[in-house]
Amino acid sequence: MAKKSLLEKVEIINSTVRTLVGATLLGGIGVGGWYGYTQFNAKELEAERHAQALSEAHEELELTHAQLEEAGVQIEQKDAEIGDLNVQVEDQQREIERLDTAMRLLKVDHRVARISVVDQRRNEENDSVVTVIEFQELNENGDPLDDVRTFEIAGDVVYVDSWVVKFDDKYVEEADIDRATSLVLFRRLFGERQEPREGFALDQEGTRPKVYGTGAELSDFEKKIWGDFWDVAHDDTKQEELGIRAIHGEAPSIKVKKGKAYRLDLRASGGLSIRIDGDIPVRESPAA
The missing domain is CATH 1.20.5 (Single alpha-helices involved in coiled-coils or other helix-helix interfaces)
Structure with a gap:
């Protein structure tokens, strides 16, 4: 066992x-x-691993490419939106400038200036009077709008020529301004012993009078208004073609006296008037 x-x-x-x-x-x-x-089978296995890695990389690349394409489309859309907004801003800016200019043109229907007679002396050569005056435009409150300008005229009677400018319907419609708009301009100043063409320009041709401006650069719309006016100022045919009427009234005058001030009122509705406006401070006569 x-x-x-x-x-x-x-x-x-x-x-x-x-x-x-x-x-x-x-x-x-x-x-x-x-x-x-x-x-x-090492090489074959290695090739399979590379093929797998390549396939994965290709898929990732395609995904990235698709994402980039989508991002590109979004960027193009944003650029288009920004472009549209820029156009809208430019249009709105032009409209603001137009409305601002049209409002200022409409608002100014009255201009004021002061003439101060600072000296009078006799010209012995022709036995006439030479008058030295200062001209300065004022705002509605009586404050100076620009620097004093000094003129020496022949005689003791001062003439001031003015323009009141009206716009016909065809210009109003083209420029898109109010129908009641007018321009009131101090054209020139001269003495009784001078021809009007020998007078002194007050509102300089080709410029915008300060009373119509804000100190800013002229907008394209405003350049057109003033450019059109000065372009036709001396051409009746062009005035009719464009629809701008410059009413040339007779220049009012007043006999002036040393030491006195005179007020000029220019209205779109009533033309130009000149009246005595008190005394000026006593000054020494400038050397002859």
């Missing part, structure tokens, strides 16, 4: 050893097979 038991144990041990040896052999064969497989 003891021998049999021993034999059985030996048999069990042999079986176990055979199993372990078999498993070891199989494992070795498997590992070796896998190693051999990977070594034999």
